[in-house]
Amino acid sequence: MKNLTDDKKLFYFYTILVLLILSVAVFAPELAPYNPFDANMKESLTAPSTAHWFGTDKLGRDCLTRILYGTQTSLMMTIFLVALITVVGTLVGVLAGYFGGRMDMLLMRFADMMLAFPGIVLAIAIAGMMGGSVANTILALAVVSWTKYARLGRSLTLKIRECDYIAAAITCGTRPGQMLWTHIVPNILPTVVVTAAMDIGTMIMEIASLSFLGFGAQPPTPEWGLMLNEGRQVIQTAPWVMLFPGLAILVVVAVFNLWGDSLRDVMDSQRAN
Amino acid sequence: MTYIKPTKKAVLSIRDIVKRFPTADHRYLTACNHVSLELHQGESLAIVGESGCGKSTLVKVIMRLHDATAGSVLYDGQDIIRFTGEEKRQNYRHMQMVFQDPAQAFNPKMKIRDIVCEPLYNFALLSKAEAENRAKELLHMVELPADFADRYAANMSGGQRQRIAIARALALNPDILICDEATSALDVSVQKKIIDLLLRIQQQTSLSIIFICHDLALVYQMCHRAAVMYLGNIVEVLPAGYLKEAKHPYTQALLRSIFPLRAKGECEVATLQGEIPSPLDLPQGCPFQERCSFCMAICRETVPELRLIGREHMVACHLLDVSEKEVKTEEIE
Numbered sequence: 001m002k003n004l005t006d007d008k009k010l011f012y013f014y015t016i017l018v019l020l021i022l023s024v025a026v027f028a029p030e031l032a033p034y035n036p037f038d039a040n041m042k043e044s045l046t047a048p049s050t051a052h053w054f055g056t057d058k059l060g061r062d063c064l065t066r067i068l069y070g071t072q073t074s075l076m077m078t079i080f081l082v083a084l085i086t087v088v089g090t091l092v093g094v095l096a097g098y099f100g101g102r103m104d105m106l107l108m109r110f111a112d113m114m115l116a117f118p119g120i121v122l123a124i125a126i127a128g129m130m131g132g133s134v135a136n137t138i139l140a141l142a143v144v145s146w147t148k149y150a151r152l153g154r155s156l157t158l159k160i161r162e163c164d165y166i167a168a169a170i171t172c173g174t175r176p177g178q179m180l181w182t183h184i185v186p187n188i189l190p191t192v193v194v195t196a197a198m199d200i201g202t203m204i205m206e207i208a209s210l211s212f213l214g215f216g217a218q219p220p221t222p223e224w225g226l227m228l229n230e231g232r233q234v235i236q237t238a239p240w241v242m243l244f245p246g247l248a249i250l251v252v253v254a255v256f257n258l259w260g261d262s263l264r265d266v267m268d269s270q271r272a273n
Numbered sequence: 274m275t276y277i278k279p280t281k282k283a284v285l286s287i288r289d290i291v292k293r294f295p296t297a298d299h300r301y302l303t304a305c306n307h308v309s310l311e312l313h314q315g316e317s318l319a320i321v322g323e324s325g326c327g328k329s330t331l332v333k334v335i336m337r338l339h340d341a342t343a344g345s346v347l348y349d350g351q352d353i354i355r356f357t358g359e360e361k362r363q364n365y366r367h368m369q370m371v372f373q374d375p376a377q378a379f380n381p382k383m384k385i386r387d388i389v390c391e392p393l394y395n396f397a398l399l400s401k402a403e404a405e406n407r408a409k410e411l412l413h414m415v416e417l418p419a420d421f422a423d424r425y426a427a428n429m430s431g432g433q434r435q436r437i438a439i440a441r442a443l444a445l446n447p448d449i450l451i452c453d454e455a456t457s458a459l460d461v462s463v464q465k466k467i468i469d470l471l472l473r474i475q476q477q478t479s480l481s482i483i484f485i486c487h488d489l490a491l492v493y494q495m496c497h498r499a500a501v502m503y504l505g506n507i508v509e510v511l512p513a514g515y516l517k518e519a520k521h522p523y524t525q526a527l528l529r530s531i532f533p534l535r536a537k538g539e540c541e542v543a544t545l546q547g548e549i550p551s552p553l554d555l556p557q558g559c560p561f562q563e564r565c566s567f568c569m570a571i572c573r574e575t576v577p578e579l580r581l582i583g584r585e586h587m588v589a590c591h592l593l594d595v596s597e598k599e600v601k602t603e604e605i606e
Binding site: 163164165167168169170171172173174175178182183186187 | 333336338362363365366369370372373374377378379380381382383391392395396438441445
């Protein structure tokens with residue numbers, strides 16, 4: 001019993017942190033002291049001070065402002081990406097698992113084909129071909145990441161399909177569409193949601209890496225990966241330009257990962273009871 | 274207990290059903306080997322036999338949860354094994370099933386109200402507005418309080434869940450109900466209540482029930498007829514009340530293996546010798562030859578046919594060829 005409450009307490013704690021980060025993203029315009037796009041060459045690369053807590057970058061833009069706005073960009077992109085791959089991947093997996101046979105063969109061989117490529121390299125190739133932009137980054141990463149959910153959805157569906165309640169639903173005259181929607185999807189959802197929650201951190205990193213490499217968000221968008229890249233050129237003279245976006249990624253990814261883990265623990269102990 | 278007398282009209286005819294499962298090493302597992310059986314209107318028919326003898330496979334074939342390898346099942350003059358798509362779905366309005374494990378038979382995310390009304394929704398026989406009342410009626414029929422409608426199956430006992438399963442199965446007023454060991458997961462006292470409930474419902478409607486059952490005492494008390502299965506074959510069909518006069522060595526062995534309730538001193542419970550043969554390589558001849566103490570030369574060569582030897586009494590055994598005359602006179606008196 002002690003374990004359960006401990007799990008819950010941790011989960012609530014991390015949920016508060018996640019909500020904090022989300023509110024930073026939502027209220028970035030209110031919180032930020034400056035405009036993220038206003039260049040001021042007179043204040044180029046000034047060190048952190050009371051006026052500019054995190055210093056300024058090469059164009060004299062306030063780093064704190066850009067990091068706050070970057071939360072918006074990063075989280076928006078991540079939420080879109082995770083939602084997209086969860087829905088598409090799970091749908092493919094459920095269809096393959098439930099109908100089996102040729103459908104299963106076709107969908108899963110396609111997923112295997114995608115898995116054969118090294119993920120980030122394929123994403124770079126796709127983003128490079130389509131040109132760097134926020135939408136293309138999401139698309140490129142979605143193409144390489146949905147397979148995980150397809151495999152998960154398929155294996156969960158295969159397990160559930162053998163349950164008596166699916167046979168019972170068939171004998172009750174349930175149509176296939178209804179079967180997927182009311183009997184299969186609600187019962188695989190908890191596992192899928194936990195996996196998605198644990199994926200958020202990873203996806204923030206991957207979006208940042210694509211942007212860092214120049215295939216993601218384009219300047220002057222305030223985006224953490226992009227800011228890292230801009231800071232890279234001046235790391236010797238103005239390390240704060242790279243340090244603070246890096247710290248922002250570290251903290252946000254860590255919080256989301258810990259939140260995902262604690263969500264899983266809470267779900268597991270609930271299932272055990 | 275009073276029974277309604279079944280009328281002799283066959284409501285379901287199972288004819289020569291064969292079900293083979295392909296195995297990984299390209300052999301075949303024969304679960305049902307030319308099974309023929311009739312279910313009469315208003316009757317309760319028990320199918321008994323050891324685990325793995327193909328009883329469950331047979332009813333899953335009838336319920337179209339497995340596809341038959343060969344054979345036909347006639348309902349209302351039509352072969353339901355040939356049905357596909359919408360025709361197959363519509364057929365579930367006439368036949369329903371109660372599953373063995375009440376813990377597994379319900380979607381854990383659905384409320385009881387939706388569970389018992391689901392078949393009615395599926396066949397567009399009920400609007401959401403009427404669901405409340407219909408769910409109450411169905412719960413009342415299986416003697417459960419109406420406030421169970423808002424619960425989830427996980428919060429109920431095994432006996433209560435099995436009542437819910439019966440309510441769901443009977444929501445469509447089917448002609449045929451199949452109970453796949455519906456009571457074997459329950460306490461003995463709860464078993465009795467569930468059986469009484471089913472018999473009461475059978476008296477009120479003209480429901481025909483197939484019970485798959487391990488418990489011969491239960492079959493003896495509550496069923497009209499019993500069909501004994503061994504290794505995918507029906508070896509004997511007889512009125513359940515005459516179980517003690519079974520002629521097939523296998524049925525006799527099953528009867529001897531029951532523990533008496535009040536054993537006087539030493540109680541002898543005979544068990545069958547030998548192992549049940551693998552359904553992967555069925556022996557030539559009688560399926561029971563390996564364990565039969567009366568095995569003759571002919572038993573190793575030809576499969577005995579199921580033959581009528583008395584009133585509603587059919588046996589598949591070569592022994593009866595030898596002593597047919599005396600058996601017949603005994604049975605008819």
